Amino acid sequence: MKSLLRWRVFLPPMILLIAAVMASFIDLAGFLTVTTAINNWILNHFSWLFSSGGLLMVVTLLLALFTPLGRKRIGGEQATPMLTKWRWGAITICTTTAAGMLFWGTAEPLYHLYQPPVSLGMAAQSAPAAEFALSTMYLHWSVTPFAIYAVPALAFALAFYRKGGEFSLSSAIAPVLGNRMANRVGGGIDALAMFALVAGMASSLGTGALVLSSGVSKITGLDDNIFLLGVVIAVIMICFVASSVSGLQRGIARLSTINAIFFVTIAVMALVFGPTLTIIERSVDALGDYLATFVTRSLGVGFADTDNWPMSWTVFYWANWLSWAPIVALFLGKIAKGYTVRDFIIVNWCIPALFSILWMSIFSGTILTLDFEHNGAFYQLLNSSGPGAVIYGLLDQLPLSALLIMVFVAVAFLAYVTAADSNTEAIATLCMTKDVTEKKTINLQTYSVQLQSAAVKRRLKILWGVIIATIAWVMTAFSGIDGIKMMSNLGGFPALLVVLLMNFALLRAIFTSLKVRKEQVPAM
Numbered sequence: 344m345k346s347l348l349r350w351r352v353f354l355p356p357m358i359l360l361i362a363a364v365m366a367s368f369i370d371l372a373g374f375l376t377v378t379t380a381i382n383n384w385i386l387n388h389f390s391w392l393f394s395s396g397g398l399l400m401v402v403t404l405l406l407a408l409f410t411p412l413g414r415k416r417i418g419g420e421q422a423t424p425m426l427t428k429w430r431w432g433a434i435t436i437c438t439t440t441a442a443g444m445l446f447w448g449t450a451e452p453l454y455h456l457y458q459p460p461v462s463l464g465m466a467a468q469s470a471p472a473a474e475f476a477l478s479t480m481y482l483h484w485s486v487t488p489f490a491i492y493a494v495p496a497l498a499f500a501l502a503f504y505r506k507g508g509e510f511s512l513s514s515a516i517a518p519v520l521g522n523r524m525a526n527r528v529g530g531g532i533d534a535l536a537m538f539a540l541v542a543g544m545a546s547s548l549g550t551g552a553l554v555l556s557s558g559v560s561k562i563t564g565l566d567d568n569i570f571l572l573g574v575v576i577a578v579i580m581i582c583f584v585a586s587s588v589s590g591l592q593r594g595i596a597r598l599s600t601i602n603a604i605f606f607v608t609i610a611v612m613a614l615v616f617g618p619t620l621t622i623i624e625r626s627v628d629a630l631g632d633y634l635a636t637f638v639t640r641s642l643g644v645g646f647a648d649t650d651n652w653p654m655s656w657t658v659f660y661w662a663n664w665l666s667w668a669p670i671v672a673l674f675l676g677k678i679a680k681g682y683t684v685r686d687f688i689i690v691n692w693c694i695p696a697l698f699s700i701l702w703m704s705i706f707s708g709t710i711l712t713l714d715f716e717h718n719g720a721f722y723q724l725l726n727s728s729g730p731g732a733v734i735y736g737l738l739d740q741l742p743l744s745a746l747l748i749m750v751f752v753a754v755a756f757l758a759y760v761t762a763a764d765s766n767t768e769a770i771a772t773l774c775m776t777k778d779v780t781e782k783k784t785i786n787l788q789t790y791s792v793q794l795q796s797a798a799v800k801r802r803l804k805i806l807w808g809v810i811i812a813t814i815a816w817v818m819t820a821f822s823g824i825d826g827i828k829m830m831s832n833l834g835g836f837p838a839l840l841v842v843l844l845m846n847f848a849l850l851r852a853i854f855t856s857l858k859v860r861k862e863q864v865p866a867m
Contacts, residue, residue, distance in 0.1 A: 347799050351530035353774045356538035357810075364813050371817075385662075385836045386654045390643065393661040393835070394653070396843055398641045400490040403846055403853070404692055407497065412856035413685035418504040424681030428690065431682075433603040435675065436695050437758060444484060444699060445755045446550040448706040449737055450730030451483070452476040453722050456711060460652035462645065468719065473711050477629035480703040482640055483660045485696040491664040491842065492671055493692040497684065498845040500676035501852060510677070510772055512536055512669055512841060518848040532844075533773055535837040536669035541770075542834025544763060544811045546663060549819035551759035552576045557731035558752040567728070569820035576819075579756065580812035583763035584804050602757040606698075609750055610705050616741045617709045625711065626704035662835025669841045673769045710737050763811075771803040 366374045407413060416422055426434070455476035459465040465472045495515065502514040513529025520528065556575045560567035614622065639645050643653035679687050710733065714721040724736045738747045775796065 347775050347796055349530060349533070349774055349776055352533040352537065353803075355531075355534045356541060359538060360541055360810055360814065364810065364817065368817075386658060389836060389839075390654050390658045393658045393665070393839060394642045396839055396846075397487045397491060397661045398638070400494040400842075400846055401487055401641075403494055403849055404490050404497075404688055406853050407684055407849065408688045410853050410856055411859070412853050413683065413688070415501075415684050415856070417500045417682055417684065417687065418680040422504070422681045425678055428686075430600065431678065432690050432694060433600050434678065435691050436606070436698055437602045444702060445734065445751070445758060446554045446731065447484070448480070448703055449710040449733045450725060452480055452707040452711055453714060453725050453733065455479050455656075456714065457722050460646055460650055462647040462650040462652070468715075468722075473625070473715070474629050474632055476711060477625055477703070477707050478632040478636070479640075479656070480707045481630065481633040481700055482637070483657065484699045484703055486637075486692075487641060488660065488664045489692050489696045489699070491661065491668050492675065493688060494849055495668050495672035495842045495845040496675035496679070496691060497687055498676075498849040498852075499672045500679040500687065501684075502848070503676055504680055510673065512673070512845070515672070515676075515848055516841075516844040518851050519844055532841055536841050537770060537773060539666045539669060539834040539836075539838035539841070541807065541811055541814070542666055544667070544766060545814040545818060546666070546834070548576060548579060548759060548763070548811060548815035551755060552579065552815065552819060553729065553731035554734065554755045555579070555731075555752060557729065557735060558748060558755065561732075561735050561748065562752070567732075569816075572820055573816050576812050576816045579759055579763070580808045582756075583760040583767060584808040602754065605750060605754040605757065606702075609747065609754055610702055612743075612747060613709060613737075613741065614705045617705070618712045621712045622705060622708040625708045629704075629708075630700075662839070664835075665838040665842055666834030667766070667838075669838050669845075670766050670769045670773070672842075672845070673773065674766065706734070706737070713737060713740055763808075767804045767807060770807050771800045774803050775800065 363374070366377075424431070453476075456472050457467045459467065459472045459475055463475065465475060498515040499512065502517065503510065509529075511529050512532050513525040516529075516532065517525040519525075552572055552575045556567050556572045559565065559575060560571060565571055640657070643657065646653050675691060679691075682690070710721055721733060721736055725733050734751065735748055738744050738751060741747055
């Protein structure tokens with residue numbers, strides 16, 4: 344029987360990642376030296392490509408939204424949706440935000456408040472620095488990041504449902520490279536995307552584990568150390584693999600609905616019981632600054648050559664989002680059947696970006712206000728107990744803090760499990776020659792292949808889950824925030840090349856729709 348595995352996709356990232364794990368255990372210092380050197384080379388030579396690429400994706404989505412392509416129905420005019428809009432939106436928000444938004448929403452603005460870019464001449468812990476901190480949260484967590492997800496997802500959706508495309512990234516890049524070349528390089532591109540995602544998932548799992556280990560430590564009184572971090576990572580890994588094995592509808596959809604309710608509940612409570620008026624005032628000012636400086640700060644313009652702030656923060660974020668983007672595209676694109684391109688952009692770009700702006704307004708705005716009111720106490724907490732502890736310091740200031748902390752721990756846990764769930768499903772499917780588990784049973788032979796395929800997919804999910812968890816623990820436990828950033832950059836660079844190809848494919852579809860529209864207009 345023909346192998347169910349796509350060995351060209353499965354083996355290269357597997358060998359590379361296992362080698363990385365072994366090297367980290369044999370000689371951690373040497374391993375970190377090598378990865379740091381590679382990371383520095385990427386930043387020094389390709390920061391401009393990350394920045395300009397992110398802006399290009401925003402422009403591409405705007406074109407798709409307002410051109411005739413926006414009316415095109417994914418899967419054909421007779422296609423019916425796989426999911427309701429509510430469930431679709433819940434899956435999208437919970438899959439794309441993950442634990443990163445919970446972790447960075449309170450920790451990151453404090454970094455910017457006390458360490459603003461030298462080039463901008465702002466005094467630390469000043470009103471201008473606070474405005475810059477909040478506007479930067481909008482930059483890093485709203486329009487551009489979700490564009491980085493939505494562009495490849497839309498390109499894949501249009502290709503996958505056009506004449507029965509393959510569940511491969513090569514389907515989306517065929518309009519750029521041609522079918523023959525896309526088929527030749529498709530396995531390599533899928534392998535690159537898998538390596539990028541595993542690195543990105545390890546980075547994100549590290550951030551989620553830091554939040555959760557701080558929460559568990561606060562609730563139970565256990566020491567927040569590398570051993571507790573390892574236990575937390577193991578529990579998350581077991582849960583997201585178990586959820587993924589249970590199947591899309593029972594796993595991802597159910598978790599997404601629960602998590603969306605938790606997200607909204609905790610945000611409303613923080614807004615109502617927090618410094619509401621101050622949050623609103625800060626948000627309005629910061630939003631104005633964000634809009635006024637969007638293009639220049641997206642491109643890193645206005646910073647001195649010696650100022651490493653853009654590379655340390657903005658480029659890190661674009662790399663982090665890009666590392667997830669290709670595989671997220673396979674998942675989000677597959678569930679978009681039956682909706683128009685305009686529906687897709689609204690649900691996968693506009694709504695998540697708006698939700699993130701509201702989230703950052705509440706939590707980032709609150710932490711900035713509280714830090715001013717308590718004379719820098721939260722920045723001291725950041726330095727003494729780590730970034731994962733900051734959110735719990737904020738929740739301690741609100742009524743029903745014990746309840747809120749338990750709810751938040753549940754939100755952080757489900758956020759990562761939901762995101763990892765969907766991506767583990769995509770990784771396993773991408774490793775296989777075809778997703779025969781979705782075919783209708785016709786005869787005994789087909790049924791036998793289905794059973795074998797399902798068993799192989801389960802094993803793949805377990806295998807990748809263990810590798811991701813191991814990398815996350817090593818990098819987070821021994822390198823902290825720097826380790827998280829390195830994993831993001833290492834995964835983001837190859838993903839950037841893949842996503843740019845998909846972006847050009849989407850641009851071609853946009854221009855084709857304009858050409859068809861022009862030809863259909865009768866001559867005067």
